Amino acid sequence: MLLAEKLQTRRQGRLFEFSLQLQPGEIGLLLGRSGSGKSTLLEMLAGFLPISGGTLLADGQNIAAQPPAQRPFTMLFQQNNLFEHLTVRQNIGLGLQPNLKLSKPEQQALLQAAERLQISELLDRLPTSLSGGQQQRVALARCLVRRKPYLLLDEPFSALDPALRQEMMQEVRQLATEHNIGVLLVSHQPQEAKDQADWLGFVEDGRLTFTAPMSALTQPPSEEFAAYLGM
């Protein structure tokens, strides 16, 4: 389980402080207005921002001082996840070996991930020749081969059309369940993401002010949240 308690950082003098729990195999959906701090939370977890206070435990181990590469996270952004001069095969391979010298089992893992994400026939193409949806599948395949227990998704599908966004969300749901990966997903499309999420968190002014299991969410709990949802 991932556990953050009063995890703090400062940006431009502003305090961000987050507490949350994420179980393996669970998808937590993070909503909130632009600038509220959703990306900041993911960047703190991933180790891209200095932590100035609080606790960060992954499966009981304190990971707050670990560099990003050693933390149990892989992160996927809205775009620019791929190296344009490398083939799809090489882009996925980077998740296994930075020098791209893959052992036989690693090559096998790469092929399995490509098959799992239905991109086997794209392996020798360059990312620029792929559609946005195909590119995000390649990026997801790289996340998958890294075999990290937690996946941080920062609006990864927002550039895709609605049908494709739904399809990719279903894919993430299946990957989370099959591989027992805990997923934190930032999305501005709550209606589309909510069916696949286990719980929802609302970020306001640098804090997670509200979390609830999806099943318990019949009415938005605060005026601010209702306003965000346009209700």
Ligand SMILES: Nc1ncnc2c1ncn2[C@@H]1O[C@H](COP(=O)(O)OP(=O)(O)OP(=O)(O)O)[C@@H](O)[C@H]1O
């Ligand atoms: N690289 C940065 N350097 C300094 N301040 C930043 C940086 N990125 C974001 N901020 C500031 O931190 C605050 C929170 O930004 P953050 O990107 O976490 O919000 P967000 O909720 O993810 O917004 P959005 O939904 O627009 O992506 C904002 O006030 C923003 O200006």
